[in-house]
Amino acid sequence: MTMTNHDLHTPGQGPRADRPKRRTFTTDYKLRILQDYDAAPTGEKGALLRREGLYDSSIQLWRKQRDAGELDPSASTRTNTGKKKTPEQAELEQLRKEKAQLERTNARMSQKLQQTEAAMEVLGKAHALLETISESADTQNP
Numbered sequence: 001m002t003m004t005n006h007d008l009h010t011p012g013q014g015p016r017a018d019r020p021k022r023r024t025f026t027t028d029y030k031l032r033i034l035q036d037y038d039a040a041p042t043g044e045k046g047a048l049l050r051r052e053g054l055y056d057s058s059i060q061l062w063r064k065q066r067d068a069g070e071l072d073p074s075a076s077t078r079t080n081t082g083k084k085k086t087p088e089q090a091e092l093e094q095l096r097k098e099k100a101q102l103e104r105t106n107a108r109m110s111q112k113l114q115q116t117e118a119a120m121e122v123l124g125k126a127h128a129l130l131e132t133i134s135e136s137a138d139t140q141n142p
Contacts, residue, residue, distance in 0.1 A: 027071050027072075030062045030065070030066075030071055031066065031071055033048075033052060033054070033059070033062070034059065034062055034063060034066060034071075036048060037049075037059055066100070067097055067100060067101060068097065069093045069096065069097055072093075072096075
């Protein structure tokens, strides 16, 4: 009987047995982490990543997957059955993706609007202060 290399290596004792195993994450976990990450204030996002042992690149990848509809838990069970999506389902999925993208854009633009309004308020106060200083300088120097 001839032995092959496969016969010589028992599971867990090969040349790469000491290497770490790649982690896998469920769809629910990915969606929960994305929700927690998006809801976290700017200073706490890094703490979330460290606590979970994740990288920012994972978050970016999962966002792309979510936006592409690949992280929809109901869609994952449907595609695993081997059934093709109907045109109506595909259109509905596309509309959901567009809606999610528009909601993110809207949130981003709302934040920019708030920042702009705050800056305009500061500029208005600075302008009023400069006018007051200028008027008082004019009345002091006849």
